[in-house]
């Protein structure tokens with residue numbers, strides 16, 4: 251197995267607003283290797299964005315943050331880096347695609363020069379090279395007539411084209427890790443399919459690591475090699491996409507997948523509901539975060555946090571934080 | 586008994602809604618015929634900007650129409666709303682995509698639910714409170730929410746409140762604009778099941794604008810696919826999903842990923858190029874011809890009319906007819 255290029259362990263992130271404090275991430279971690287796509291899945295508020303971008307210093311504004319744990323990029327500890335080094339790393343080593351393209355693009359500047367500047371700053375190109383690179387990035391991102399689009403302002407592009415322009419911008423610095431935070435949530439089905447195909451193609455060609463943050467199981471199924479399922483700031487289950495999506499073990503993962511209909515299936519699927527709603531992360535109860543919504547809950551679930559246990563002997567570790575199902579179904583564990 | 590002819594719940598004919606804007610005329614809805622049978626669970630799907638919201642709002646009169654006619658339960662909607670505004674409001678209700686937008690921020694859930702009953706003078710205080718309790722029960726909310734403000738509820742709870750409010754006056758027809766889009770997956774399933782249960786329990790007719798095609802297939806009895814202000818295809822949901830006739834419908838369904846990565850790894854996919862054109866200047870001929878992988882020269886000249894297709898519904902495509910359909 252290739253060594254991870256971005257690796258986060260034992261992360262705890264507390265957010266304090268004047269009125270409440272929230273444990274957004276509660277001892278969680280993940281890792282991704284070059285050439286690999288990791289999907290981080292969970293419902294809104296489960297901590298996907300904060301967990302992935304928090305260690306890079308990209309945290310919600312106007313909130314006091316307490317962040318602990320370890321995070322390494324290319325083997326280097328990033329939590330002890332100076333703000334200047336971290337900022338450099340964010341610009342060059344990591345490329346980020348957001349749900350809203352306008353959060354990354356400057357509305358006052360033409361598209362092309364924004365890309366060229368990025369390429370000059372981080373990929374070390376000359377002005378002339380950077381211009382060429384920008385045009386070829388636009389072309390590569392599936393934007394028709396890139397020479398013309400180079401001189402356009404963001405508002406002159408449609409939603410799908412803007413999303414492509416942002417992908418081009420993220421690639422301009424030649425990142426080694428591409429983080430896509432809900433990249434297709436705001437897009438229509440046909441455009442979403444185009445964007446997912448584009449991300450996949452880029453990854454194949456450049457061999458970069460991709461982290462896909464999403465609540466859309468379909469997008470995960472298209473892109474991911476590995477999946478981590480986040481619930482209320484904790485990892486409930488992780489493993490290969492095939493293991494997690496087709497043989498889920500954690501009751502939350504099972505419930506989540508059963509609530510996703512599959513219209514290619516002959517029998518009625520989906521729309522099975524998980525009763526209740528995720529817990530507020532303001533009061534920290536001991537035990538399993540899913541206990542209030544779980545059919546299988548036992549009294550021990552409420553007193554001890556279930557550890558992530560590795561199952562089977564597959565080459566890609568499949569880990570699940572539910573001793574109850576593991577015991578009830580006699581699932582063989584690894585250690 | 587002689588055959589009683591049951592009027593459709595909704596029948597729209599030649600419906601057009603055009604907006605005059607600084608940049609020109611926007612043909613948001615541009616000649617739509619739509620029939621929704623009584624007791625149907627009718628899904629309207631299509632890409633952003635194709636006119637779904639405008640159509641839904643025009644059906645209920647929230648949006649003035651440029652041309653065309655809407656009959657609801659056999660009655661001309663405009664005439665009905667003029668002659669008996671309250672009676673019309675009791676029969677037909679609308680649910681907005683953002684439940685917060687349709688509720689007053691300062692009203693508690695109890696007040697929100699009681700308000701329509703008061704406006705329509707339904708019963709005394711005691712009867713109203715009993716009805717409110719019944720409504721909470723119907724949408725599976727605990728009575729502890731009665732004193733809470735909408736802001737303090739979760740997205741799913743808010744949507745339940747807005748559904749309960751729409752049901753307060755026992756409507757026969759419910760029109761919902763994307764009631765699921767703002768919800769998380771597991772909660773979305775709760776609300777979908779709630780709609781399905783209410784429909785069976787109360788014999789409601791429900792029209793639902795939805796983005797999620799798989800859910801439409803799961804719960805709807807009929808479906809209308811829109812493209813650029815027009816109906817591209819319509820039919821019974823299961824049969825349509827098994828055998829879509831219009832190239833746009835085929836591409837739309839193909840774009841929906843399978844939740845099984847093993848299928849996704851091998852499944853052939855139709856990738857359309859480009860975005861939908863602007864409703865400011867729809868292309869001549871077939872509106873889909875600028876993106877259609879099987880377009881022919883005539884497609885750019887002649888606009889196809891809706892015609893019968895093998896799944897029993899209809900599609901607006903020159904290559905489709907009752908015996909064959911276009912195949913990408």
Ligand SMILES: Nc1ncnc2c1ncn2[C@@H]1O[C@H](COP(=O)(O)OP(=O)(O)OP(=O)(O)O)[C@@H](O)[C@H]1O
Pocket residue numbers: 604605606611612613614631632633634635636637638639640864
């Ligand atoms: N009041 C208005 N003035 C001008 N144009 C409008 C107005 N309302 C809608 N439109 C335009 O009409 C077209 C159809 O809009 P509509 O909101 O019905 O689309 P929709 O199918 O509901 O899209 P979505 O899936 O994004 O909700 C769009 O091009 C929209 O920009």
Ligand SMILES: Nc1ncnc2c1ncn2[C@@H]1O[C@H](COP(=O)(O)OP(=O)(O)O)[C@@H](O)[C@H]1O
Pocket residue numbers: 265267272273274292293294295296297298299300301310311313531
């Ligand atoms: N600006 C903020 N102020 C207060 N809490 C926040 C803020 N942003 C995020 N949070 C909280 O942090 C947690 C995780 O948020 P986030 O990572 O954005 O979730 P996700 O990306 O999974 O939707 C949630 O409980 C959320 O309410």
Ligand code: SF4
Pocket residue numbers: 500501502538539540541542544545546547548551556571572573574575
């Ligand atoms: S640990 Fe207990 S409560 Fe948590 S998912 Fe497993 S069975 Fe359910």
Ligand code: SF4
Pocket residue numbers: 831832833871872873874875877878879880881884889901902903904905911
């Ligand atoms: S009429 Fe022509 S362009 Fe339109 S959908 Fe059919 S084949 Fe495609």
Ligand SMILES: [Mg+2]
Pocket residue numbers: 298299300431
């Ligand atoms: Mg997020």
Ligand SMILES: [Mg+2]
Pocket residue numbers: 637638639762
């Ligand atoms: Mg709409």
